[in-house]
Amino acid sequence: MAYQVTSRTAASPELAATYAALILADEGIEITADKILALTNAASVELEPIWASLLAKALEGKNVKDLLSNVGAGGGGPAVGAPAAAAAGGAPAAEAPKEEEKKEEAKEESDDDMGFGLFD
Incomplete structure (x- = not known):
């Protein structure tokens, strides 16, 4: 798939990091801080490395696609x-x-x- 994350698309650096993590998950690539930073830098979005690291650690070992498909199933x-x-x-x-x-x-x-x- 072709993805385009630009500074116009991302309202904030944190949102750009989230988009980057979703792109990595969709492509079946391991979500790491370095890869999130690479994607956000390619989109000309300045993201502090700590946010990329925190997001990567939060998603470590989780199947992001499953998380997205079970969004409404959390409380019941x-x-x-x-x-x-x-x-x-x-x-x-x-x-x-x-x-x-x-x-x-x-x-x-x-x-x-x-x-x-x-x-x-």
């Missing part, structure tokens, strides 16, 4: 898994509320131990 994962676990065995789903109750009780007790509470 555990809730979807709970009914499936209940259907499969039943026991794990029954234990979860008991654990939450114990945590809440412990939290309330710790407030009382300090000599004050929310409604005192």
Whole structure:
């Protein structure tokens, strides 16, 4: 594919670095700080090396294409898994509320131990 990242396209150096990482991922090339800097420099975008390094470390070992395809799936994962676990065995789903109750009780007790509470 032909890519063109120019200073007109990138609203900020950080956005240009993100575009560079996406280009590398799309081409199946390992995302490194040096490669991000090379792409942003080729686009005449000044990017501090620390930002390229941080982005490369954040994406290290991750499949960027999978991250992009699962953007909307982040919040619902555990809730979807709970009914499936209940259907499969039943026991794990029954234990979860008991654990939450114990945590809440412990939290309330710790407030009382300090000599004050929310409604005192």
